[in-house]
Amino acid sequence: METVSSGSSRGYRKKRSPMLDTIAALIRRRRRFLVTTHVRPDGDAIGSALAAYHVLRGLNKEAVVYLQDKIPDIYAFLPGASVVVRRLGAVDTFDTVILLDCSDIRRVGDEADKVGSIGTVINIDHHLSNNGFAEYSLIDAGASSTGELLYRLIGELGVEITPDIAVNIYTAVVTDTGSFRYSSAGSAAFRLAAEMVDRGAEPHVVAERIYETAPRERIALLKSALNTLGFDYGGSVGSIVVTRAMLRKTKALSEHTEGLVDIVRSIEGVRVAVFYQEMEDGTVKVSLRSKGSTDVSRLAVRFGGGGHLNASACSIKGDVAEAKRQILDSIQALSIVAG
Numbered sequence: 001m002e003t004v005s006s007g008s009s010r011g012y013r014k015k016r017s018p019m020l021d022t023i024a025a026l027i028r029r030r031r032r033f034l035v036t037t038h039v040r041p042d043g044d045a046i047g048s049a050l051a052a053y054h055v056l057r058g059l060n061k062e063a064v065v066y067l068q069d070k071i072p073d074i075y076a077f078l079p080g081a082s083v084v085v086r087r088l089g090a091v092d093t094f095d096t097v098i099l100l101d102c103s104d105i106r107r108v109g110d111e112a113d114k115v116g117s118i119g120t121v122i123n124i125d126h127h128l129s130n131n132g133f134a135e136y137s138l139i140d141a142g143a144s145s146t147g148e149l150l151y152r153l154i155g156e157l158g159v160e161i162t163p164d165i166a167v168n169i170y171t172a173v174v175t176d177t178g179s180f181r182y183s184s185a186g187s188a189a190f191r192l193a194a195e196m197v198d199r200g201a202e203p204h205v206v207a208e209r210i211y212e213t214a215p216r217e218r219i220a221l222l223k224s225a226l227n228t229l230g231f232d233y234g235g236s237v238g239s240i241v242v243t244r245a246m247l248r249k250t251k252a253l254s255e256h257t258e259g260l261v262d263i264v265r266s267i268e269g270v271r272v273a274v275f276y277q278e279m280e281d282g283t284v285k286v287s288l289r290s291k292g293s294t295d296v297s298r299l300a301v302r303f304g305g306g307g308h309l310n311a312s313a314c315s316i317k318g319d320v321a322e323a324k325r326q327i328l329d330s331i332q333a334l335s336i337v338a339g
């Protein structure tokens with residue numbers, strides 16, 4: 001087992017592991033950090049990265065947050081969002097990388113090699129598919145989010161949780177548990193959320209920013225995507241499609257597709273929801289969601305992707321029809337919705 005329970009603090013039972021002590025000690029010793037996460041960053045990636053930034057600043061460390069992709073508008077309110085850089089210069093100024101929510105260093109994007117060349121890589125992640133590639137790994141696939149793992153590390157570091165840290169960690173947990181609807185939303189996620197509220201996170205503000213400020217372009221895109229809604233395997237698999245033409249026509253951005261898959265997941269009888277997005281590079285991005293114990297991570301892994309039991313993603317070469325065929329075949333081959 002990776003973790004054992006020990007004493008409680010601030011009303012939350014912390015899980016400790018030897019690696020947690022080692023990583024905390026290492027962070028205390030190091031001075032200049034690069035903090036980064038995956039391309040097409042979600043709420044957990046961004047919230048964790050910005051929380052890590054504030055934690056490092058709280059420890060009087062130098063910290064730069066690098067992201068290949070722009071922060072989606074719905075997350076721009078998060079404290080620290082404005083310090084993120086999208087160009088990575090020489091990396092010899094850094095002594096340590098904190099790599100968050102990435103099951104593989106390639107998830108960083110085009111600068112993965114450069115990031116990997118920095119002396120020490122600390123990987124904090126909760127993906128089932130993480131194979132422990134980094135020198136220092138804090139991995140627990142049982143954690144609701146990378147934000148939750150970072151929270152454990154903050155406890156070990158003894159850093160005070162400021163409102164700036166609290167709102168970022170709260171956002172990481174809310175978004176990665178699908179607003180506490182996925183099976184990853186266990187008591188630890190709720191306790192953590194309660195503590196973040198005590199420390200200054202405001203759930204109604206976060207909810208409004210993330211879920212209730214949809215630009216009209218997103219709704220126009222949703223409208224046209226819903227025309228593609230289809231069902232397979234007796235209604236247990238539902239899917240929608242977004243093509244490049246739809247994005248052009250509705251003037252929606254790629255970031256406006258986030259969460260569309262959850263609408264399919266919300267349909268009665270659907271066990272697996274699939275969202276197909278036609279990309280510029282001749283591939284199709286496939287987002288997968290499932291209910292209960294139905295495992296879509298096995299499906300994503302088969303196509304070189306990864307993720308979690310109820311939420312995962314992969315990329316397939318070819319057009320949407322080809323991607324659909326392959327996904328449906330694999331759902332059958334792997335008995336994903338059997339029984």
Ligand SMILES: [Mn+2]
Nearest residue numbers: 044101146176
């Ligand atoms: Mn995550």
